[in-house]
Amino acid sequence: MVITIDGPAGVGKTTTAKKLAKKLEFRYLDTGAMYRAITYFFIKNNVDINSEEMVANFLDLLELEVDFPIDNQTKIVLGNKNISDDIRKKEVTDNVSKVSALEKVREKTVRLQKKIVNNNDFVVEGRDIGTVVFPNAEYKFFLTADYDVRAKRRSKDFSKVDENLQIDDIKKDLIERDEIDSNRTLSPLKRAEDAIVIDTSNCTIDEQVDKIYNYIKKV
């Protein structure tokens, strides 16, 4: 069974998906981590994302290992280096929207996502999971929250990788990133028509996990 959780940055998708997967004894896949890993790889190799040829060549060279242990975060290894923390840094965050809008990048990641899930029990989180990657998923959820709450949550994420940023700057970045993610031609951030919307502005993580869990279990 596949359960999709989509929504913008900072609504608590990752933590919710991880906890929900644990409760259901499913695996969990963070697709944003894959776009972040490709962004990291492009930055380290000075790939000009305006050059289709260069993007295609480097995507061919990319050896991305995605590990999705039960009950733990998606682990990303690039050429023997565990980059799971590096991909959370600001340098990557600032560039990931542009990289994830590239057709070749999306083709590669979506193919990989389908291969990983391969009819197993998974909670998959991202932006286009319920609309494009798994349109036939059994349960689809779309999380939202207001910008101030999202900025505060992102600030905590950044501090975990030793980056301390101003809340107002984070909020501005979130607005900009939503704009790019929602208006790109390919797989924009959009609620699937059959997705259940959950506003997480006033929820604790446990409350949002319970809401989803109870819905699935029809409690």
Ligand code: DC
């Ligand atoms: O969830 P996140 O912040 O780690 O996602 C990083 C970026 O990747 C975000 O700007 C949008 C993009 N993304 C995407 O385009 N499609 C997905 N399925 C997941 C993430």
